[in-house]
Amino acid sequence: MKIKQNIKIAVDAIVFGYQENQLFVLLIKQKYGDLKNQWALPGGFVKDDEPLKKAVVRELKEETGVKVTTMEQLYTFGDDLKRDPRLRVISVAYFGTVNPKELKLNAGTDAEEAKWFPLENIPKLAFDHKKIIQKAFERLKAKLNYQPIGFDLLDSKFPFSDLENLYTTILQKPIDRRNFRKKILSFDFIAETDEYRKVGSGRPGKLYVFKNKRYNDLLKQGISFEIKFA
Amino acid sequence: MKIKQNIKIAVDAIVFGYQENQLFVLLIKQKYGDLKNQWALPGGFVKDDEPLKKAVVRELKEETGVKVTTMEQLYTFGDDLKRDPRLRVISVAYFGTVNPKELKLNAGTDAEEAKWFPLENIPKLAFDHKKIIQKAFERLKAKLNYQPIGFDLLDSKFPFSDLENLYTTILQKPIDRRNFRKKILSFDFIAETDEYRKVGSGRPGKLYVFKNKRYNDLLKQGISFEIKFA
DNA sequence: ATATATTGCGTATATATTACACAATATGAA
DNA sequence: TTCATATTGTGTAATATATACGCAATATAT
Numbered sequence: 001m002k003i004k005q006n007i008k009i010a011v012d013a014i015v016f017g018y019q020e021n022q023l024f025v026l027l028i029k030q031k032y033g034d035l036k037n038q039w040a041l042p043g044g045f046v047k048d049d050e051p052l053k054k055a056v057v058r059e060l061k062e063e064t065g066v067k068v069t070t071m072e073q074l075y076t077f078g079d080d081l082k083r084d085p086r087l088r089v090i091s092v093a094y095f096g097t098v099n100p101k102e103l104k105l106n107a108g109t110d111a112e113e114a115k116w117f118p119l120e121n122i123p124k125l126a127f128d129h130k131k132i133i134q135k136a137f138e139r140l141k142a143k144l145n146y147q148p149i150g151f152d153l154l155d156s157k158f159p160f161s162d163l164e165n166l167y168t169t170i171l172q173k174p175i176d177r178r179n180f181r182k183k184i185l186s187f188d189f190i191a192e193t194d195e196y197r198k199v200g201s202g203r204p205g206k207l208y209v210f211k212n213k214r215y216n217d218l219l220k221q222g223i224s225f226e227i228k229f230a
Numbered sequence: 231m232k233i234k235q236n237i238k239i240a241v242d243a244i245v246f247g248y249q250e251n252q253l254f255v256l257l258i259k260q261k262y263g264d265l266k267n268q269w270a271l272p273g274g275f276v277k278d279d280e281p282l283k284k285a286v287v288r289e290l291k292e293e294t295g296v297k298v299t300t301m302e303q304l305y306t307f308g309d310d311l312k313r314d315p316r317l318r319v320i321s322v323a324y325f326g327t328v329n330p331k332e333l334k335l336n337a338g339t340d341a342e343e344a345k346w347f348p349l350e351n352i353p354k355l356a357f358d359h360k361k362i363i364q365k366a367f368e369r370l371k372a373k374l375n376y377q378p379i380g381f382d383l384l385d386s387k388f389p390f391s392d393l394e395n396l397y398t399t400i401l402q403k404p405i406d407r408r409n410f411r412k413k414i415l416s417f418d419f420i421a422e423t424d425e426y427r428k429v430g431s432g433r434p435g436k437l438y439v440f441k442n443k444r445y446n447d448l449l450k451q452g453i454s455f456e457i458k459f460a
Numbered sequence: 461a462t463a464t465a466t467t468g469c470g471t472a473t474a475t476a477t478t479a480c481a482c483a484a485t486a487t488g489a490a
Numbered sequence: 491t492t493c494a495t496a497t498t499g500t501g502t503a504a505t506a507t508a509t510a511c512g513c514a515a516t517a518t519a520t
Binding site: 406408409412413428430431432433434456 | 508509510511515516517518519
Binding site for chain 2: 464465466467468469470
């Protein structure tokens, strides 16, 4: 069976990190080709005998040194025929979240450099990658309404305010602290420890941990967050 | 720039129809090749100079005679290397909804036959198409929670019970009629007419129409349906 | 006329959301 | 050491939303 078709298929990875009240995106600087030295999302062509999911995990590892296995399919970009000016490429984008503290970047042999960029300050990117990041962020934001978040992004022990700041950062609006706390605690996916963390001045905050099982159950079954109290 | 990659890319269409308290899926019987006479989703290979969205619209037209332009990207199936036993094919699935009453099917030259099948009674399908339909139905179900539905599925004038039955059919559980009505009317996306429809016995129902602008606004901005009252 | 099917409709109760402010505990500077 | 400043921790009342629930009205079929 012969099909005449000259389209290539690639995967791209949007990895969000969170640190000090800011969201970051992992980017690489291209090493070869026409686009040398341009910043872009990690990604590359899919191998003939490789599932899409594995392709994106592999590319991430090769180009950034980051090992993330839980990547969610975001969208397939294939309407703009010239999104890659060199040839027709359809890209399946995946996104995921990590705690940058727990990783060290390593551009390896495939990229010139791998670096975290604040979402608010993304450089000029190759292809339609800016649009892809935009879409990924919208999805992340939408997910707050129906899934718990934080496990992959925060330290394993964290003050309550970290979780609160994560939400306000992503939602880009303030939240009533008392109502937020009440709501989160009612979901029962985090638990107090008896440790405290002091950060600069101010009363030290009690540290919390994620309740693993409950958190994962809620990921699957979904929650209804509905934060209107801005 | 030469990339060695031998993967083909296809699109598949899941079109849902609704009639008499049943959801239907549009299928075609293959005309050529190894899979001749097997039922499958409408779809086919993407042309080199064709956006994905156009490819799925074209294939639908060619294989079923149905002209649907609002197709939403569902998911890209590319993890199972042998989903097409003949060669590596990655399929981008799109789904949409139509009112079967307003269409006549026409298999054209590309398919042997095009036919509506009740979702509850899908025949053996080629490839992983059963899985794809399953995923599309889950998405449709999920969408009830955050978008209005019915405009594409129901007659332009419809009794309230049609909308109610559409919801119960998709959600596969009963709904309290009074609370449902209250909720729907509060969204303000349908309006009364002064016409009535009598169907067999029983009191005739007042006919409603969709408020176009409001409906579309709600599609974009989203609603919160949250039907717990089963 | 009577049985049967379907539509149309309101209220009381429970639950969830929202608005809102002050005391407790730490650090840093005078 | 005291005072200013920063941050955490907490409860209640008002309002809005969700839920449970049953009967009369209007048609057809016999």
